[in-house]
């Protein structure tokens with residue numbers, strides 16, 4: 001399913017080069033929603049992106065390249081079918097840290113390896129949504145920036161599920177094309193002109209709302 005010929009952008013992706021890309025103040029996940037924010041959800045959930053066109057697509061932790069997931073140590077949140085090799089599609093929240101479950105069934109080279117634990121890293125304004133492999137399968141070093149926020153839209157359940165917030169906001173999410181290969185896309189937080197430093201073409205960004213789906217939430221198939 002992956003085009004064999006896309007270029008690696010890893011140097012651009014991992015080393016933003018200008019001062020425009022600000023690292024946001026850490027918000028400790030649910031502080032913006034002290035009474036309603038949910039910082040622990042251990043019943044594995046999926047993350048979906050809801051476009052303003054009302055189309056919703058599943059997200060995944062991906063390698064952002066075509067390499068096997070078996071030796072990846074960095075991962076990014078992206079559309080399931082447009083982010084390169086899928087590492088996993090299931091998440092939990094632990095004290096506002098997002099933990100991704102890497103599934104060995106997604107080794108693109110057919111190799112089998114143990115399931116892996118991935119921890120959220122701090123997200124930069126204008127940048128991609130990063131994870132790193134936790135070799136010891138614990139949450140040491142996790143960025144506790146994330147929150148499950150009940151969807152209280154008074155206009156009805158346009159989005160049938162709780163929203164996913166980062167750094168105190170549930171807005172600001174977008175899905176943007178990568179510059180090196182516009183067939184690849186990634187989830188970007190607060191896209192801006194300096195998103196190009198992260199390898200994203202800001203003129204292609206489309207706003208999305210990210211929400212949770214799971215059997216436990218009762219909205220997996222809605």
Ligand SMILES: *[C@@H]1O[C@H](CO)[C@@H](O)[C@H](O)[C@H]1NC(C)=O
Nearest residue numbers: 040041042043044092093094
């Ligand atoms: C998940 O959370 C519930 C409620 O807080 C708890 O009873 C349960 O033991 C937890 N399960 C795991 C696998 O941690």
Ligand SMILES: *[C@@H]1O[C@H](CO)[C@@H](O)[C@H](O)[C@H]1NC(C)=O
Nearest residue numbers: 006007008065066067071072
């Ligand atoms: C991934 O593949 C690219 C070429 O497509 C290569 O340059 C890079 O080193 C690979 N990364 C890893 C971690 O193997």
Ligand SMILES: *[C@@H]1O[C@H](CO)[C@@H](O)[C@H](O)[C@H]1NC(C)=O
Nearest residue numbers: 067068069070071072109111
């Ligand atoms: C990662 O795995 C792929 C194939 O499984 C291999 O071609 C590549 O060299 C490996 N990269 C590293 C850095 O080990």
Ligand SMILES: *[C@@H]1O[C@H](CO)[C@@H](O)[C@H](O)[C@H]1NC(C)=O
Nearest residue numbers: 080086087088089103105106
């Ligand atoms: C494995 O990858 C496929 C295709 O990208 C995806 O549909 C599936 O959900 C992935 N499975 C897991 C467990 O991540």
Ligand SMILES: *[C@@H]1O[C@H](CO)[C@@H](O)[C@H](O)[C@H]1NC(C)=O
Nearest residue numbers: 090101102103104105114115
């Ligand atoms: C690996 O993860 C997949 C998908 O979550 C699961 O179905 C499978 O049982 C797991 N394998 C092991 C050995 O835990």
Ligand SMILES: *[C@@H]1O[C@H](CO)[C@@H](O)[C@H](O)[C@H]1NC(C)=O
Nearest residue numbers: 094095099117137138139140
């Ligand atoms: C979740 O947090 C608890 C309490 O901090 C910790 O004991 C546990 O190991 C964490 N789970 C993971 C998978 O890191």
Ligand SMILES: *[C@@H]1O[C@H](CO)[C@@H](O)[C@H](O)[C@H]1NC(C)=O
Nearest residue numbers: 052171172173174190206207
């Ligand atoms: C996308 O959201 C940003 C704020 O996060 C807003 O400034 C911009 O106008 C939105 N774009 C569209 C096309 O609605």
Ligand SMILES: *[C@@H]1O[C@H](CO)[C@@H](O)[C@H](O)[C@H]1NC(C)=O
Nearest residue numbers: 177178179180201202203204
């Ligand atoms: C960014 O996207 C726009 C609209 O698709 C396109 O015209 C432009 O060439 C792209 N820029 C780069 C650097 O890829």
